[in-house]
Amino acid sequence: MSLESLYQELILDHSKRPHGFGLAEADDHTGTSYQRNPICGDEVTLRVRVSEDGQTIRDVTWEGQGCSISQASASMLVDLIDGVPREKAAELIDGFREALRSRGTIELDEDVYEDAAALSGVSKFSARVKCAMLAWVALEEGLAQTS
Amino acid sequence: MTPLDLAAIRADFPLLAQEVNGHPLAYLDSAATSQKPQQVIDAEVEFLTHTNAAVHRGAHTLAAESTDAFEDAREAVAAFVGAGEGELVWTSGATAGINLVAYAIGNATLGRGGEAARRFALRPDDEIVVTESEHHANLIPWQELAARTGARLRHIPVLDDGRLDMDAAAELIGDRTRIVAFPHVSNVLGIINPIDDLMALARSADAITVMDACQSVPHLSIGLPATGVDFAVFSGHKMLGPYGIGGLYGKRELLNALPPFLTGGSMITTVTLDEAQYLPSPQRFEAGTQPVSQAVGLAAAARYLQELGMDAVHAHEVELERRMRDGLREIPGIRLLGDTDAAPRVGLAAFAVDGVHAHDVGQFLDSRGVAVRVGHHCAQPLHRRFGLTASVRASASVYTTPDEVDRFLDATGGVRAFFGAS
Numbered sequence: 001m002s003l004e005s006l007y008q009e010l011i012l013d014h015s016k017r018p019h020g021f022g023l024a025e026a027d028d029h030t031g032t033s034y035q036r037n038p039i040c041g042d043e044v045t046l047r048v049r050v051s052e053d054g055q056t057i058r059d060v061t062w063e064g065q066g067c068s069i070s071q072a073s074a075s076m077l078v079d080l081i082d083g084v085p086r087e088k089a090a091e092l093i094d095g096f097r098e099a100l101r102s103r104g105t106i107e108l109d110e111d112v113y114e115d116a117a118a119l120s121g122v123s124k125f126s127a128r129v130k131c132a133m134l135a136w137v138a139l140e141e142g143l144a145q146t147s
Numbered sequence: 148m149t150p151l152d153l154a155a156i157r158a159d160f161p162l163l164a165q166e167v168n169g170h171p172l173a174y175l176d177s178a179a180t181s182q183k184p185q186q187v188i189d190a191e192v193e194f195l196t197h198t199n200a201a202v203h204r205g206a207h208t209l210a211a212e213s214t215d216a217f218e219d220a221r222e223a224v225a226a227f228v229g230a231g232e233g234e235l236v237w238t239s240g241a242t243a244g245i246n247l248v249a250y251a252i253g254n255a256t257l258g259r260g261g262e263a264a265r266r267f268a269l270r271p272d273d274e275i276v277v278t279e280s281e282h283h284a285n286l287i288p289w290q291e292l293a294a295r296t297g298a299r300l301r302h303i304p305v306l307d308d309g310r311l312d313m314d315a316a317a318e319l320i321g322d323r324t325r326i327v328a329f330p331h332v333s334n335v336l337g338i339i340n341p342i343d344d345l346m347a348l349a350r351s352a353d354a355i356t357v358m359d360a361c362q363s364v365p366h367l368s369i370g371l372p373a374t375g376v377d378f379a380v381f382s383g384h385k386m387l388g389p390y391g392i393g394g395l396y397g398k399r400e401l402l403n404a405l406p407p408f409l410t411g412g413s414m415i416t417t418v419t420l421d422e423a424q425y426l427p428s429p430q431r432f433e434a435g436t437q438p439v440s441q442a443v444g445l446a447a448a449a450r451y452l453q454e455l456g457m458d459a460v461h462a463h464e465v466e467l468e469r470r471m472r473d474g475l476r477e478i479p480g481i482r483l484l485g486d487t488d489a490a491p492r493v494g495l496a497a498f499a500v501d502g503v504h505a506h507d508v509g510q511f512l513d514s515r516g517v518a519v520r521v522g523h524h525c526a527q528p529l530h531r532r533f534g535l536t537a538s539v540r541a542s543a544s545v546y547t548t549p550d551e552v553d554r555f556l557d558a559t560g561g562v563r564a565f566f567g568a569s
Contacts, residue, residue: 003514003565007507012567040506040522041536065536067506068566131506 006125007068010118015068020078023047024061029054031145033138037130042066044074046138050086050146057084057143062135069119069128074135076116086143093140100129151455151463153548159184159451160546170516173551178334178362178495178542179520180384183448187387190447191440202439203413203430217439220446221429224394227449228360228381229370233402236395236429237437241361242284244380244395245328247432248357249288250408252326256296260406267355267405271297274323276316276354278340279305279532280333283525285359289328298325305532309336309485313344324352331369331379332362335526335540336485337468337495339363346375355401361385365544366464366493368457371396383441387545388448392441395432402428409434452545460545464494467543467552471496474556480563484533494543497524500559502568505537511565512539515558517551 024047026032032047044064051058060078064071081089096116099106104124110117122132157163160182165172174182194216200209202217225235238244254260255267269275275289279302293300303316311329320327327349332339342358349356358379363369365386371379378401382393397405407414407425411434416424425431452460471494475481480501500508509521520540523530530536541555562568 003511006510007566016567040504041527041530042504042506043536067504069506125510128506128510 005121006128008118008121010115011072012068014072014075014115018071018075018078020059020061020075021063022061023063024049024059029058029146031142033141033145035134035138035141037066037070037134039127039130040067042070042131042134044070044134044138046074046135046142048081048139048142048146050143054147055086057081057086057089060139062138064134066134067128067131069122070131070134073116073119073132074138076114076119077135077139080114080116081139089139089143093136096136097133099123100132148456148458148462151459151545153546156184156455156546157548159186161185163546167516167518168514170554173517173554175541175543175547175551175555176518176520177544177547178385178540179524180390181365181387181544182546183387183389183444184451186451187389187444187447191389191444194440194443199440202437213439216443217437220442223446224442224449227453228364228379228394228396229372230394230396231372231399233399233428234372234396236397236402236432237442238380238393238395238432239391239438240384240393241359241380241382244378244393245285245357245359246288247395247408248378248380248397248405249292251405251432252355253292253295254406254408260404263404264406269296269298269325272323273298273325275300275326275328276303276319276324277301277328278303278311278330280309280311280330280336280526280529281328282330282334282359282361283527285328285330285357286528289326299323302528303329305336305529308487308489309333309338310487310490311340311345313341316345316348320348320352320354322352324349324354326355326357327352328357328359330359330362331374332360332366332493333485333526333529334362334495335497335524335529335538337362337492337497337542338485338487339367339491339493341490342374342376350375360396362493362495365452366457367461372398377401383445383448386445386448387451388445389438389441392438392445394445397428399428402432405431407431407434411435413437455545461493463545464543464547465492467547467549468492468494468496470549470552471541471543471556474552475559478556478560480568481559484535484538494547495540496542497538497540499535499538500562500568503562503566505539507566508539508559508562511562512555512558515554517555517558519555
């Protein structure tokens with residue numbers, strides 16, 4: 001597994017110019033989660049806003065600091081999840097987690113995961129899986145706060 | 148002093164002769180855990196193959212041989228750090244050793260240990276002094292002890308160049324100070340702290356001293372009694388020995404006055420259904436089954452280091468540290484932590500790379516076969532003090548070669564270009 005396949009250009013681009021960076025105001029339709037990787041100190045605070053009926057994700061914003069994998073992953077998640085129905089978001093998170101924990105046996109489908117599919121390679125670096133998962137776990141927890 | 152014969156030493160460490168990611172391994176993470184020479188591995192295998200039995204009980208031949216091996220191991224490790232009889236307690240590691248002392252002091256505060264232990268008892272407003280450079284293992288047990296007893300926790304700040312602020316220490320340590328806990332060598336900065344000065348301050352305040360010697364015992368010639376400290380801890384796996392074993396050194400008189408922390412089998416004289424009498428140190432602090440084969444392995448490690456000669460070990464590692472630090476200074480965008488020539492050091496260097504997270508640096512170096520530690524190295528307050536959440540640390544041991552350091556420097560020089568840091 002080469003370093004270049006882990007740090008694809010797409011990942012480095014997202015980490016340098018992250019999407020959705022800067023937390024939006026909280027309101028009745030938002031959920032916020034802070035996640036930290038105690039091993040390296042990476043942190044992500046993510047805020048998700050849902051539609052009035054609670055069934056659709058309206059936008060995701062975040063702040064944080066950490067390695068390029070954790071920052072790129074949060075940025076890619078923002079692009080992917082905007083406007084997605086709640087149920088579909090849960091499926092995406094589950095599928096992402098399964099692939100990341102698969103030690104390289106499951107590739108993320110680019111048609112489904114868009115830019116985030118580039119994170120498939122992370123699953124072969126077990127020490128980095130948590131970095132990539134950080135924002136996704138934050139989304140899961142943030143969504144659970146909304147109804 | 149005979150300089151180290153690196154080729155001969157490396158032949159003793161089978162693990163080092165492997166490739167990682169298509170490159171020969173350059174293992175520069177010995178401050179986290181050292182590799183083990185064949186002599187240590189063999190000592191454990193030999194013990195488990197031929198001698199193993201329960202120690203300090205049983206009348207059969209193997210039980211006696213096992214007990215002898217266990218106590219001979221204690222004697223060898225005690226000799227290595229200069230400890231006398233009854234002054235070396237086995238623990239599962241340095242963390243366990245510090246917790247033992249902290250909890251035992253807590254027990255004394257509750258009145259356990261009777262008259263003899265009263266000198267350890269803390270009162271509200273008593274002060275425990277630590278340093279800002281502490282490994283979490285020499286910080287959190289004191290936070291907890293303070294919380295349990297009402298004592299106040301204070302800290303000696305670290306200066307910009309990484310040295311302890313000894314002027315502040317002189318202000319801090321005073322009448323209220325009951326415990327002074329400090330690292331002999333910072334596991335992040337590699338600076339050897341001025342322990343004679345710290346000891347003088349602690350002595351004038353009549354405070355108990357607890358020294359984290361994890362990063363000094365494997366790298367320096369050190370006689371713990373000569374330092375004057377009351378208690379000191381070190382871990383086996385950082386000094387070429389096995390996991391799951393470490394040492395707590397304590398002045399004999401203090402250990403025998405200290406109430407126990409863990410209680411149970413093997414640490415008692417008489418037990419009734421209502422109460423128990425305790426053995427003197429070290430057995431008093433060794434409740435339950437002990438890590439016997441690990442003790443035997445650790446003794447082999449101590450003998451290995453002793454044969455190399457600790458002055459030669461230190462000279463070798465300091466030379467590598469200079470090579471690391473000089474080389475890192477040449478690389479643009481590198482910020483060394485504790486980059487000072489005003490203090491003696493051991494063989495490690497920690498740094499941050501401008502524009503690249505430590506984790507990414509570590510991954511890049513790993514792809515070149517270079518193993519370093521990344522993260523906060525269990526010293527979050529120290530990293531916060533330098534405005535960082537994480538750093539990269541390269542550390543040397545007896546088997547580290549100048550060539551490995553050069554490969555590390557070469558790879559580090561390529562980090563910022565790879566990640567497009569500007």
